[in-house]
Amino acid sequence: MITTLEKLKDGDKAVIRDIKGGHTVRQRLSRLGLHPSDPIQIIRSGYVGGPVLVGIHGAEVGIGHGMAQRVEVEVPDRP
Amino acid sequence: MRIALLGQPNCGKSALFNAVAGYKTAVSNFPGTTMEYVSSRVCLQGESFELVDLPGIYSLSTPEKEELLTRDYLLKKKPDLVVNIVDSSVLSRSLELTLELLELGLPLVVSLNMIDEARRKGIEIDVEHLSEDLGVPVVPTISIRGEGVPELFQKAVAAAKERRIGKTFFFSMDVERTVSHLSSLLGKDTADKLGVPTRMLAIKLLEEDEEFHAAVERASPVVIREVERLRGDLAECHGRPSDMVISSERHSLAMNLFEHVAKVKRRTEKSLRDQVDRYLMHPFLGYIILGLMLVTFFGFVFSLGKHLEAPLLGWFEALALYLSSWMEKTSVILALLTGLIQGFSGGIGIVLPVSA
Numbered sequence: 001m002i003t004t005l006e007k008l009k010d011g012d013k014a015v016i017r018d019i020k021g022g023h024t025v026r027q028r029l030s031r032l033g034l035h036p037s038d039p040i041q042i043i044r045s046g047y048v049g050g051p052v053l054v055g056i057h058g059a060e061v062g063i064g065h066g067m068a069q070r071v072e073v074e075v076p077d078r079p
Numbered sequence: 080m081r082i083a084l085l086g087q088p089n090c091g092k093s094a095l096f097n098a099v100a101g102y103k104t105a106v107s108n109f110p111g112t113t114m115e116y117v118s119s120r121v122c123l124q125g126e127s128f129e130l131v132d133l134p135g136i137y138s139l140s141t142p143e144k145e146e147l148l149t150r151d152y153l154l155k156k157k158p159d160l161v162v163n164i165v166d167s168s169v170l171s172r173s174l175e176l177t178l179e180l181l182e183l184g185l186p187l188v189v190s191l192n193m194i195d196e197a198r199r200k201g202i203e204i205d206v207e208h209l210s211e212d213l214g215v216p217v218v219p220t221i222s223i224r225g226e227g228v229p230e231l232f233q234k235a236v237a238a239a240k241e242r243r244i245g246k247t248f249f250f251s252m253d254v255e256r257t258v259s260h261l262s263s264l265l266g267k268d269t270a271d272k273l274g275v276p277t278r279m280l281a282i283k284l285l286e287e288d289e290e291f292h293a294a295v296e297r298a299s300p301v302v303i304r305e306v307e308r309l310r311g312d313l314a315e316c317h318g319r320p321s322d323m324v325i326s327s328e329r330h331s332l333a334m335n336l337f338e339h340v341a342k343v344k345r346r347t348e349k350s351l352r353d354q355v356d357r358y359l360m361h362p363f364l365g366y367i368i369l370g371l372m373l374v375t376f377f378g379f380v381f382s383l384g385k386h387l388e389a390p391l392l393g394w395f396e397a398l399a400l401y402l403s404s405w406m407e408k409t410s411v412i413l414a415l416l417t418g419l420i421q422g423f424s425g426g427i428g429i430v431l432p433v434s435a
Contacts, residue, residue, distance in 0.1 A: 027140060027326075032172075035323075058169060059169035
C-alpha cells in the first residue's frame with residue numbers, strides 16, 4: 001500500500017518511495033538521512049498535526065507534519 | 080596552525096572543544112545551537128594551535144543560513160586541518176558529511192565520538208578498517224569525559240603537518256562520467272577562485288547548490304547552460320531530480336562504508352530511557368507529568384522562600400548595624416557598604432515575598 005509518512009501508526013514499518021517536494025524539502029530530508037528506498041519505522045506518529053518521530057538507520061529523527069506529508073512510503077501488505 | 084572542529088548538530092563538538100580549550104562554550108542539548116564560531120589558542124603536548132568550534136551542519140549543501148557560515152569558514156579561511164566529529168551511534172548518516180568533507184580536499188581526521196553510546200546500541204565499529212577505507216586517521220573518543228582526546232589531537236597535529244588528505248570516493252559509473260565531464264568543462268581556474276576543488280564544484284553544481292550556481296553563472300554563463308543540460312540528463316536517466324541522484328549516491332556510499340566497518344547486534348530488551356520516554360512523551364500523560372513536575376518544583380521554591388525570608392532580612396540588618404558600630408560614621412566605605420547591603424536586602428525583600 002502506498003501512502004504518506006504522516007498517516008502511519010506507531011510501530012509501522014515502511015520503505016520510502018519518493019520525496020514529493022521542491023529542492024529545499026528534498027535537501028532538508030536528505031540531510032536528516034531520509035532517502036528513497038530507505039527502510040523506516042514509526043516510533044511515534046504525529047497526533048493531530050504534530051511531528052512524526054521516525055527511526056531510520058538506528059537514529060531517531062523528528063519530522064514536522066507538513067514535511068512528513070511530502071514523504072511517500074510503501075507499507076508492505078499484511079498477509 | 081589552525082584546526083577546525085566540524086560535525087553534525089549534537090555530535091559533541093562543543094564538549095570536545097571544552098575538553099581541550101578548558102573554558103565553557105555553551106553546550107546545549109538541542110541540535111543547531113552553536114550559532115557562531117568560537118576559537119581558542121590551545122597548547123597540547125608541546126604543540127600550540129588555534130582551535131575553532133564551528134556550528135554543526137548536516138551537509139555542506141544546505142538551505143539554512145547558519146549552516147552556510149560553517150561552509151564559508153571552510154572555503155574562505157581554509158583551516159590547516161578539519162577534525163570531523165562523528166556521532167558513532169548514527170554512524171551511517173554521519174558518514175555522508177564525512178564523504179563531503181573528503182570532497183573538500185582539506186586534511187582530515189575523524190573523531191568517532193560517543194563510542195560508548197554506539198556500543199550501548201549494539202554497534203561495534205572496526206576503527207582501523209574505517210581509517211583504511213577513508214584514508215585518514217580515525218580515533219574513538221568520548222568527548223564529555225575527555226577520553227581519547229589527547230590521542231585525537233596528537234594525530235590531528237601530525238596529519239596537518241603531513242597535509243594528509245583522504246581518499247576520493249567515486250559514484251556509480253554514469254554519475255561519475257557526468258561529474259568528470261563537468262569538471263573538465265569548469266577547469267581549475269573557476270574552482271580555485273571559489274576556493275574549492277574542481278570535482279567538488281562539479282558535484283555541488285549538479286546538486287543545484289544556489290551559491291555556487293550563482294557564482295559560476297556570473298563567471299561563465301556558457302558553462303551554466305551545460306550544467307543545466309547535464310542536470311536534466313541525470314534526472315531523466317534516474318527518474319528523479321539531479322540533487323536527489325547525488326545525495327542518493329552519497330547515501331549509498333555511506334551505507335556501504337558503514338556495512339563494511341560496523342557490526343550491529345540486535346538488541347531485544349528496551350533500555351530504561353526508552354521506557355521513561357514512553358511515559359514522558361505520551362501525548363496526554365506527558366502533559367500531566369509536566370504539570371506535576373512544575374507544581375512540585377514551584378511548591379518547593381515557594382516553601383523554601385517562606386522559611387528563608389525572615390532570617391535572611393534579619394541577618395542583613397544585623398550586618399549593617401555591626402558595620403556602622405565598627406567603622407567611622409562618615410567614612411566613604413561605610414556609606415558604600417551599607418548602600419550595598421540595603422540594596423541587596425531590598426532586592427531579596429521584594430523577590431522573596433513574591434515567590435512565597
